[in-house]
Amino acid sequence: MPYLTDARKIQAKIAEYSQAQILWIDTEVADYKSRNPRLSLIQVLDNPQDMSGSDICLLDVLEQPDIIEEFITQIMLNPEIEKVFHNASYDLKLLGNKKAKNVTCTLEIAKTIPYYLLPLPNYQLKTLAAVLCNFHNIDKQEQTSDWGKRPLAEEQIDYAYLDCIYLAQVHLKLLELQAKINPDPTTEDLVLLGARYTEVEQQSQIINSELEHLQERIKKAMQAQNVSETSYCKLTSYQRQTVKVAFAELVRLVETQGINLDFPITLTQKMQKDLGENLEQLSVDVDETTAWRLTAKKPDGDNS
Template sequence: MPYLKDPADIKDAIATCTQVERLWVDTEVADYRTKKPRLSLIQILPDFPGDFPNSLELLMNRVYLLDVLDRPALTAEFINTIMADSTIEKVFHNASYDLRFLGKSQAENVTCTLLLAKSLPLFMLETSNFQLKTLACELCGLPHPDSSEQQSDWGKRALSEAQVRYATLDPIYLAYVHRRLVEMERMTQRDPATDNVQVLAAEYTRLKQEAALLESELSYVEKRLKSAMQAQRIPQIERVKFSSYERSTYKTPFSELAKLVQEEQLDFDCVLTLTKEMRAQLDAVRDRLPMSVETSETLQLRVISSEDE
């Protein structure tokens, strides 16, 4: 695991990383709970040709740890050379956090495995949460790492062996998770022209029936819980938080509004969507109105009950 501290070695590693099409990247941040967090490490696993090794130890030897603590010039070089290069895909987990330290809007061609995981159907993912370590363990079968170092002091030097190992495993776990999520995403992108309609229809009917029962039960329990928490003045219990608020809806007759807008010459030139009933009343005079028509196709499914047949 090349833990690089010398600026020349770090620059060489950055130059090497420009030769690949994909990088799995993570960061460690010092003082992250303060108003002035400092980027401590940039961990990079470059993609490589050939089969993906099943050994974590082999992959650990491919990871670069760039020590950039209080080295803004080296961080800037990484941002300008790597992050701003649209030809290199940079994969992060919860990318929005890392990009705070790695170029923000300068970053090009960024993939976020957190967003990718959330885009997949929950029945396919079947993980207890979306944390990287959880996805790595529950989705990819990797051993659960010691997470105690996650809260350690990344602003101290020298880093401990445990910290270095923890930081090295992060981009490796990220690579496993990314590859698995991409595989699962491909599974969701079936060709509709060849998909098995009979199987899908049977599954759709089953799920609709289960969802209707679940929705009915949820609505019943939700109503009882709201009433009970309100009556007993319980603001929160376990992971359920209760609150109440008043919502005001302002209404006015359209004729009065139109009259006032005209009298006061208000800049109220909004486009009104006409309902079916409004269009019927305007049918005889519609040629006197400037009107645009937007047409869209709506696809609908309905489960036919035995009474309908």
């Protein structure tokens, strides 16, 4: 696990990384809550199979703006190199921002995985690493430590390189899940899919029915007992307000006051019927889309 502070050694490493196809990258930021956050470390891994951290390089770039700019130019702006981050929008603020090319974010990938395959309370890297990769007892205490001080504590250095290991392993697992949920539709087994769909659809009807029933019972009980919060749920009230006006009155107001209120109106089938032949006098835009509806078939003999 090289920890580089010398500018020339860091530049040599950046040149080496500029030839890579994919890099897993993390950063540590000093004064991250202030208006002037400073990039402290850039952690880079180019071998996702490395579980020891020996291939991870910590680039100490604190107060080295020229080195940071070189990293941005050679790595972040290079479209040939895939850069993998977790919560990439945070790191990119100090690493090229919107100019960065070919960036992959494991946070965004995780959000695309259906909840039934990845039922998580949150999408933090710590949570993903524990659930997907069985990394437990992850200590995030050093995350909020002072990354602007030098020398760095040994605990800070250990924390910095471990995040790259978690990131790479989480990324590989997420790619596996992506492949699972996006198989080739031309080779799907429709019999198996249909059977599973029918099974889940029946289960969901029962679960949704019970869920709605329980919600109503709990709301009524909490109101009757004057309880606003329990260890399981919280009851809050809110007022809904709907403002309505006669269309003809709105038209008169717009015309008399010269109000610029020009916007397209979606004509429902009833409105089109009420307009009748008058519809031909309007300059209408027709958007046509094809929608598909899947309907579960009732079992044979079910006459209900």
